[in-house]
Amino acid sequence: NAGVTQTPKFRILKIGxxxxxxxxxxxxxxxxxxxxxxxxMGLKLIYYSVGAGITDKGEVPNGYNVSRSxxxxxxxxxxxxxxSQTSVYFCAIxxxxxxxxxxxxxxxxxxx
Amino acid sequence: xxEVEQNSGPLSVPEGAIASLNCTYSDRGSQSFFWYRQYSGxxxxxxMSIYSNGDKEDGRFTAQLNxxxxxxxxxxxxxxxxxxATYLCAVRENRDDKIIFGKGTRLHILP
Numbered sequence: 472n473a474g475v476t477q478t479p480k481f482r483i484l485k486i487g488x489x490x491x492x493x494x495x496x497x498x499x500x501x502x503x504x505x506x507x508x509x510x511x512m513g514l515k516l517i518y519y520s521v522g523a524g525i526t527d528k529g530e531v532p533n534g535y536n537v538s539r540s541x542x543x544x545x546x547x548x549x550x551x552x553x554x555s556q557t558s559v560y561f562c563a564i565x566x567x568x569x570x571x572x573x574x575x576x577x578x579x580x581x582x583x
Numbered sequence: 584x585x586e587v588e589q590n591s592g593p594l595s596v597p598e599g600a601i602a603s604l605n606c607t608y609s610d611r612g613s614q615s616f617f618w619y620r621q622y623s624g625x626x627x628x629x630x631m632s633i634y635s636n637g638d639k640e641d642g643r644f645t646a647q648l649n650x651x652x653x654x655x656x657x658x659x660x661x662x663x664x665x666x667x668a669t670y671l672c673a674v675r676e677n678r679d680d681k682i683i684f685g686k687g688t689r690l691h692i693l694p
Contacts (some may be wrong), residue, residue, distance in 0.1 A: 502680060505681075506684075510684075511591070512686050512687075513587075513589075513671055513684040513686040514627070514671065514673075514684040515684075516682070516683070516684075517683065519618050519680065520681060523596050529681060530681075530683070561626055561627075561632055565680075569613065570632060571616070571629050571632070572627070572629060572682065573629075574626035574627050575626065576626055577626050
């Protein structure tokens with residue numbers, strides 16, 4: 472996964488709980504992204520960042536928050552978990568020199 | 584709302600034949616186009632990118648782009664069972680750095 476790590480790999484939450492999905496890269500790339508993928512579906516962009524201190528909304532930002540205090544880390548926060556947030560979450564970076572997007576291994580989240 | 588459309592499949596192709604995957608997009612100003620392969624339970628991996636009208640070949644894979652028709656395709660020659668996966672088409676919007684994905688086409692290569 473080209474230096475993109477995500478934790479945890481799996482998590483079960485109860486409705487209303489909160490949690491942070493961690494994403495860390497060791498390649499010093501500026502562009503980082505959070506996607507969710509529902510079963511049998513494509514990827515939906517939640518938030519993205521073009522550098523430390525800069526974040527922007529994607530297609531489906533409601534119910535999520537992000538921060539980008541360092542180049543390496545781009546955590547995704549769920550404040551009040553809902554069953555609709557059951558999904559697989561992928562963090563990704565773009566290597567601008569080759570215009571290649573690399574994905575982390577994903578976090579499988581279930582909200583019951 | 585920018586959209587990327589793909590037939591969800593499954594597309595079944597005999598081993599050794601050519602698999603043809605298609606994608607249309609709504610943003611006429613899009614400049615960058617990508618094909619990703621995703622095995623079940625794994626993360627997507629980039630297999631082809633294309634930026635100009637015409638064909639781009641890489642081994643058994645050929646990407647084709649027609650901006651006038653807002654259409655991009657992926658051909659896989661000499662299909663192998665290991666090509667069985669979901670193929671995601673993705674388009675980068677012209678105005679910023681967001682990449683929009685289609686829902687993917689499931690490809691099944693029949694031995």
